[in-house]
Amino acid sequence: MSKVTSLLGAISEVGRDASRGGYSRPVYSTAELDLRSWFIAEAERRGLAVNTDRNGIIWAWYGPEQDDSLVTGSHLDSVPGGGAFDGPLGVAAALAAVDELRARGVEPGRNGKRSLAVTVFPEEEGSRFGIACLGSRLLTGAIDADKARNLKDAEGNSFAELSARNGLSAERLGADPEGLARIGQFIELHVEQGRGLIELDSPVAVAGSILGxxxxxxxxxxxxxxxxxxxxxxxxxxxxxxxxxxxxxxxxxxxxxxxxxxxxxxxxxxxxxxxxxxxxxxxxxxxxxxxxxxxxxxxxxxxxxxxxxxxxxxxxxxxxxxxxPTTGFDQGLAAELQRLLPAAPVLDSGAGHDAGILASYLPAGMLFIRNPTGISHSPEEAVEDRDADSAAALLADVLQGLL
The missing domain is CATH 3.30.70.360 (Alpha-Beta Plaits)
Structure with a gap:
């Protein structure tokens, strides 16, 4: 069993949906909170310094917390009845990449290298409050804070109320320029949500753009x-x-x-x-x-x-x-990713991601990992063990090359 598969196996029963199949893990649900706790425990077990910012984004630091750092990560929430890999694959691969970097003797924040952080963004899917990538929109100021505070779920709970119940100050939700300055470059690894890599016969691709x-x-x-x-x-x-x-x-x-x-x-x-x-x-x-x-x-x-x-x-x-809007990723960073992964094709995405929101504010890029079914937002979503191993190793190669 690959290290990534082992990490995902530890959360394989969290948020299982008996009626829909797959997983239902809306933001601030019991399932999503359990996943957040799992991530924090795994990060701390690796000696990473963990904090949660005012918008509910979790940061786990490998090296000192500082501006212009290299950041990777994804999300843990899901659509109703979603698959096991949409979001959690990027988080688990980032943790495994930290292990790989440590095994290689790479020390972010030392010897002239930037610090590295792994992040978990909340409400990426928008399945509870209707707006996708809400955490990254709040961080960047891409959504008005009052609008976000007043969003309501199906039970009438406002986002402000749910945030306050989970230890955040509702008044402090919103644009966080200091937090944004921590990100010099952002790399998100994600399961591919289509058949592009099947047709290209490749295990990994570099993202070109995200459809509007x-x-x-x-x-x-x-x-x-x-x-x-x-x-x-x-x-x-x-x-x-x-x-x-x-x-x-x-x-x-x-x-x-x-x-x-x-x-x-x-x-x-x-x-x-x-x-x-x-x-x-x-x-x-x-x-x-x-x-x-x-x-x-x-x-x-x-x-x-x-x-x-x-x-x-x-x-x-x-x-x-x-x-x-349709988002093109930073060309300079994309060129670096292609240099570090010369066999990887460039693939556009029809799905939205936090990296797409961040791309309007800073250099961001994405890696897609092959999904042998070509199906996503469904229990049939899949990743093979060998590709999960490859995902972590390739992410480590990219992070090491960018540090």
Whole structure:
């Protein structure tokens, strides 16, 4: 068993989802808090100095805490019913890379070398509060602190309340220029969330760019009523309009080269089997390399949604929840990664990452590790032991070369 696989094995029962399969580890849930404790214990066992900043980001320092350090890491939270590797692979590989660097006699922070830190970012998936990469957005100031504080989960808990319950000061959430200055360069290792490396027959790739993407919320309002006593001709059923909006999203995206549009979450209110819904909320994810095309796809879907709602006697509103433009990684750092890993191809990503948020503020880069199923955000997500070993060794090579 590889060292990375062994580390992941220690958390293999944390957050298992019996109904969905896979793992459900939303930020500040019992499962995610257990994973944070696991990481802190593993970091301290390696002699790393650990602290948690005002936005809930965990920092584990190999060498003195200082500005312009080399930083690596990922996240531990998951989507509902997600796979075992999305996030935790990058964290476990970073810990294993620290072991490898120590075995090689590399001492960050000494003999002219920069310090090294391993980080864990909270709420990368946005599965609890609806905004992906919330921790890195807060760190950089990419999200307004008041907006973040007032975000609410499905149970009505605000992000400020959850943060306070977990030892943070809600008033101090937000842009942290001192913390950001600690990062001279950021490298995130992540399981690939597609078939690129399968088709390239390569175990690792260097990231080229991240597709522009965003999340929008449609609220369709109609007339709640009794399912048995209300004639079909007398209904203003928002669920029917919602169904048409979902189909419109699929058709609009399919007609536009390289576009992706997904409705993965829908909530009828009140949600009874024998009740015509009074309101339906659905969330749309749209992605495309060209940000103008992303905007045009959303606009077209919105236009068709207005027609669908009107035809059913309903109304519809559209709210943008988050938007990240297409992000290219630092060219100088990318060239260094390609020099250190000359056999690795360059691969663009359709998935968002904390490294993509940080890339707008500092030199950031990513490494993708092969996923033999090509499936992610699902229990079928996979990484082979040999590639997990390779991930840690290659990450150590990169970190050593950049120190």
């Amino acid at each position: 993407h965003g999340r929008w919320k449609f609220t369709i309002s109609g007339q709640g009523n009794h399912a048995g006593t209300t004639l079909m001709t007398d209904r203003a059923d928002p669920m029917v309009a919602a169904a048409q909006i979902i189909l419109s999203a699929q058709k609009v995206a399919a007609a536009q080269s390289e576009a992706r549009a997904t409705v993965g979450r829908l909530q009828p209110i009140p949600g009874g089997t024998n009740v015509i819904a009074s309101r339906v909320e659905l969330w749309l994810d749209v992605r495309h390399p060209d940000d103008a095309v992303t905007a045009a796809v959303v606009q077209k879907i919105h236009g068709q949604a207005q027609i669908a709602a009107a035809n059913e006697g309903c109304t519809v509103t559209l709210t943008e929840e988050s938007l990240s």
